[in-house]
Amino acid sequence: MEPQPKSDRQGRRERYRPQEIEPRWRRRWDEDRLYEASIDPARTKCYCLTMLPYPSGDLHIGHWYAMTPSDARARFKRMQGYNVMFPIGFDAFGLPAENAAIRRNVHPKEWTYRNIDAMRRQLRTMGAMWDWRREAVSSDPEYYRWTQWFFLKLWQHGLAYRKEAAVDFCPNCNTTLAREQVQGDDRHCERCDTPVVKKRLAQWFFRITDFAEELLDFSKIDWPERVRTLQTHWIGRSEGAEVVFRTSPPQDRGGRGEEGGEAIPIFTTRPDTLWGATFMVLAPEHPLVERVTSEEQRTAVREYVEQTLRQSDIQREAADQEKTGVATGGYAVNPVNQERIPIWIADYVLMTYGTGAIMAVPAHDQRDFQFARRYGLEIRPVIEPERAGGTERGEPGAGSASDAHGADGAMTAAIEERGTMIDSGPLTGTPADQAVARTVAWLEEQGVGRGAVSYRLHDWLISRQRYWGAPIPMIHCEMCGPQPVPEPLLPVVLPDDIEWRPTGESPLKYHPTWKHVACPSCGGAAERETDTMDTFMCSSWYQYRYLSPHWSEGPWDPSELEYWTPVDTYTGGIEHATMHLIYTRFFTKALHRMGLVSFDEPMLQLRNQGTILGEDSEKMSKSRGKVVAPDELVGQYGADTVRAYLMFFARWEQGGPWSSSGIEGVARWLQRVWSLVAEEAPGGADVKSDDERALRRRVHQTIQRVTRDFEGFEFNTVISSLMELTNALVAARNAGLSGSPAFAEGVDALVRMTAPVAPHLAEELWALLGRPYSIHHQRWPEADAEAARAEEFTLVVQVNGKVRDRVAVPVDTEEEAVRMIALGLESVQRHLENRTLRKMIYVPGRLINLVT
RNA sequence: GCGAAAGUGGCGGAACUGGUAUACGCGCUAGACUUAGGAUCUAGUCCCGUUCACGGGUUGGGGGUUCGAGUCCCCCCUUUCGCACCA
Numbered sequence A: 001m002e003p004q005p006k007s008d009r010q011g012r013r014e015r016y017r018p019q020e021i022e023p024r025w026r027r028r029w030d031e032d033r034l035y036e037a038s039i040d041p042a043r044t045k046c047y048c049l050t051m052l053p054y055p056s057g058d059l060h061i062g063h064w065y066a067m068t069p070s071d072a073r074a075r076f077k078r079m080q081g082y083n084v085m086f087p088i089g090f091d092a093f094g095l096p097a098e099n100a101a102i103r104r105n106v107h108p109k110e111w112t113y114r115n116i117d118a119m120r121r122q123l124r125t126m127g128a129m130w131d132w133r134r135e136a137v138s139s140d141p142e143y144y145r146w147t148q149w150f151f152l153k154l155w156q157h158g159l160a161y162r163k164e165a166a167v168d169f170c171p172n173c174n175t176t177l178a179r180e181q182v183q184g185d186d187r188h189c190e191r192c193d194t195p196v197v198k199k200r201l202a203q204w205f206f207r208i209t210d211f212a213e214e215l216l217d218f219s220k221i222d223w224p225e226r227v228r229t230l231q232t233h234w235i236g237r238s239e240g241a242e243v244v245f246r247t248s249p250p251q252d253r254g255g256r257g258e259e260g261g262e263a264i265p266i267f268t269t270r271p272d273t274l275w276g277a278t279f280m281v282l283a284p285e286h287p288l289v290e291r292v293t294s295e296e297q298r299t300a301v302r303e304y305v306e307q308t309l310r311q312s313d314i315q316r317e318a319a320d321q322e323k324t325g326v327a328t329g330g331y332a333v334n335p336v337n338q339e340r341i342p343i344w345i346a347d348y349v350l351m352t353y354g355t356g357a358i359m360a361v362p363a364h365d366q367r368d369f370q371f372a373r374r375y376g377l378e379i380r381p382v383i384e385p386e387r388a389g390g391t392e393r394g395e396p397g398a399g400s401a402s403d404a405h406g407a408d409g410a411m412t413a414a415i416e417e418r419g420t421m422i423d424s425g426p427l428t429g430t431p432a433d434q435a436v437a438r439t440v441a442w443l444e445e446q447g448v449g450r451g452a453v454s455y456r457l458h459d460w461l462i463s464r465q466r467y468w469g470a471p472i473p474m475i476h477c478e479m480c481g482p483q484p485v486p487e488p489l490l491p492v493v494l495p496d497d498i499e500w501r502p503t504g505e506s507p508l509k510y511h512p513t514w515k516h517v518a519c520p521s522c523g524g525a526a527e528r529e530t531d532t533m534d535t536f537m538c539s540s541w542y543q544y545r546y547l548s549p550h551w552s553e554g555p556w557d558p559s560e561l562e563y564w565t566p567v568d569t570y571t572g573g574i575e576h577a578t579m580h581l582i583y584t585r586f587f588t589k590a591l592h593r594m595g596l597v598s599f600d601e602p603m604l605q606l607r608n609q610g611t612i613l614g615e616d617s618e619k620m621s622k623s624r625g626k627v628v629a630p631d632e633l634v635g636q637y638g639a640d641t642v643r644a645y646l647m648f649f650a651r652w653e654q655g656g657p658w659s660s661s662g663i664e665g666v667a668r669w670l671q672r673v674w675s676l677v678a679e680e681a682p683g684g685a686d687v688k689s690d691d692e693r694a695l696r697r698r699v700h701q702t703i704q705r706v707t708r709d710f711e712g713f714e715f716n717t718v719i720s721s722l723m724e725l726t727n728a729l730v731a732a733r734n735a736g737l738s739g740s741p742a743f744a745e746g747v748d749a750l751v752r753m754t755a756p757v758a759p760h761l762a763e764e765l766w767a768l769l770g771r772p773y774s775i776h777h778q779r780w781p782e783a784d785a786e787a788a789r790a791e792e793f794t795l796v797v798q799v800n801g802k803v804r805d806r807v808a809v810p811v812d813t814e815e816e817a818v819r820m821i822a823l824g825l826e827s828v829q830r831h832l833e834n835r836t837l838r839k840m841i842y843v844p845g846r847l848i849n850l851v852t
Numbered sequence B: 001g002c003g004a005a006a007g008u009g010g011c012g013g014a015a016c017u018g019g020u021a022u023a024c025g026c027g028c029u030a031g032a033c034u035u036a037g038g039a040u041c042u043a044g045u046c047c048c049g050u051u052c053a054c055g056g057g058u059u060g061g062g063g064g065u066u067c068g069a070g071u072c073c074c075c076c077c078u079u080u081c082g083c084a085c086c087a
Helices: A007-015 A018-031 A061-079 A095-104 A108-124 A141-156 A208-215 A225-235 A271-276 A295-311 A366-375 A432-446 A558-564 A580-593 A630-637 A639-648 A662-678 A689-711 A715-734 A741-754 A759-768 A815-824 A826-832
Strands: A045-050 A083-085 A160-170 A175-177 A197-206 A238-248 A263-268 A279-282 A325-334 A339-346 A357-360 A383-385 A419-421 A449-454 A474-477 A481-484 A516-518 A525-528 A567-573 A603-609 A611-613 A655-657 A792-799 A802-810 A839-843 A847-851
Touching (some): A018 A639, A045 A558, A061 A083, A061 A567, A061 A611, A061 A630, A061 A639, A061 A689, A061 A715, A141 A481, A175 A197, A225 A580, A225 A603, A238 A357, A238 A432, A263 A279, A263 A357, A271 A383, A271 A432, A279 A325, A339 A366, A357 A366, A630 A662, A639 A662, A639 A715, A662 A715, A662 A759, A689 A741, A741 A759, A792 A826
Parallel strands (some): A045 A083, A279 A339, A611 A655, A792 A847
Antiparallel strands (some): A160 A175, A160 A197, A238 A263, A238 A325, A325 A339, A516 A525, A792 A802
């Protein structure tokens, strides 16, 4: 006997077969170039952009989650009449290609381009409205030619420079990393989790710190609060003062007549505590350490420096680490009171922040306090905090100031709050609110310091000792120094014949011929820079290259740039908040400063999707085999169902756990939409005009809600509203309304509003309805406010705030009449017995609350 | 430690500006159509008491403002994420 076919399933497929519909329409759209977008001055443009993918070779559900709702919104915008640009491309340079090369002996180029082909095929199954003519691939020479060109522009404008610095180096990836790419307590590589090491290397940097203030200004862009906060913290602006301390010769050899030794500038946010500085601390790597160290301390200092350098290689517990340090034996003079104070070194002072040196005020800084306690250094209070409760008689009051003192009156913690300056020479008595400003003014008068701002943000280190990236277009000449590759010689093309050696240096360095060139300036023998650029450089400007990816006279066709930029809506993950999203802002601001673009923010609106978790609410990980494979889902349910479910299952900006049973509900919904349109309706009954008006109201209310929610990226409620409308239309059909104009209008609106969500299904239904191709050229339905207006509302009747009844009331009922209705209700009477009515609160159109 | 966000049925989640809490969907229960159903359709489904009528309770916990609080304010708890000695 033949195995019995699942007739039900087959029966269903005969009605709605996405597997048949979807490829057919996609082919047609491609043939008709339905999604190509062109400049049209008569229409308002809308540049919708999704973060470009890295061609890892396999499209995962996260890509679908990022891209298909973004596509739906771009489609919605297009139906609203905007001229929508929705491009796609690949961020194709990067380490995984090289790792694959090393592991599997495939050339990075081959691996990358094969992956791109595979991903293009997968991407097409989404049914998104990408204009593939605009596709850009960052590893194409026609692309990176301009990445290199921008490097030269930045260099010409002094925004790119080379310097030797202690940089973070990943010993596994064999390359330096930007600060943002080093993560966690153990300072590991974001890519491979290997703890990084410090290396001193001459590297290229971009002067992003020049733009710190501009980057802190978000007033021109609509970006999520979270991203703005992350970037603000990352930039880390602190106001304070820079004060110059000077080294002092040892006391016993004093009086050499020299005016104050070497300058040690420090940065402080608390200049008002300067008189409380009882010692100084330098970072162990500080350049002056050798010179201030006394003979007696030299050995101890060297040992400590070596130990900290080693320590940064090993795991370094940051939080409650005991503070350690060593006295250098040297002294400095505090410029505010000429006091001689000892200079220490300690690893709690970072070379990478401020000036790498601090004045230590143990009475008013907890870290300095701990250090002073440990090494028996003087603690001298110079701030008198305002006491809460105002007990002046020494009783232990409630203020936190007294919490800083133990039972014996000795300090147990630093007093970090503001207060009146005491024991501070000429500034003694200055009240808290003027302390900082007056001290800064005084420092400037005396010529020993000035007001200053410090940032946590560092210049962007872009050198990578890797092969698969855009070569830095510079030439090193012994005679002339670093010289730019002349523009006509761009791009500096990557050689294909490369040998793989896991050394710490770029494979380009070992190429027999590539690096040897003539100096463009003197013509003598010179060498190319063999480092390549951080791939974040490539992705900092891709939104402009998309507009004219094959333009060869410049990075973009000026007319395309003029029309489409800046990006109106950008979507992608929040994980790039302090990387890509800050780099691309910097890049655009630099372009603006260099006069290359007229705007200074790349993306006007940003929205982040959340992450999609496994069914167990854990992060999906390949290693645990808990990934959701989109290709399988598409095979089973069709792309439209997957799209709709991704929009429905959680708030998009929040994300959440995947549910394999949840998708069934969405599949059923599309099935019902299908049968609503495609199946024969039962014969018409007597249509009551009330029912028809009610249906119409429902339709127009739905249009209002769906429009509003699409606008606000609230995709889950877009779908639930469409489901409700579908249910209402099914009920109307079953009630015999299918012949009515209201029903036809409802079906029309439903199909249109479903088009951005389920583009293939909507196209098929549109054709079944006998309407002219294509649904995706139709206008979004307009809500008729009059039709949407309710005729009645449900009056909620409360007694003392508790709901006691609900009555349908015509909307135009006068307040007085509403009161009478409410008071006449038996359910209300029951609760008003033996009480006097004190107040009636009427919220028109909503409720009445009777208060006794 | 600092900063940000979030805690709503068995589950995913709704609730526009302080005004019907739990929309929509999953799951579950009952019924219909069926040889059968993990298909489809119909009805029900926050909790407690009650045959019903009806009554009481409920948005992490506690307090407050208000005629009225998931929503605003204060304190606490939990979770997630980011930063982590930033002077």
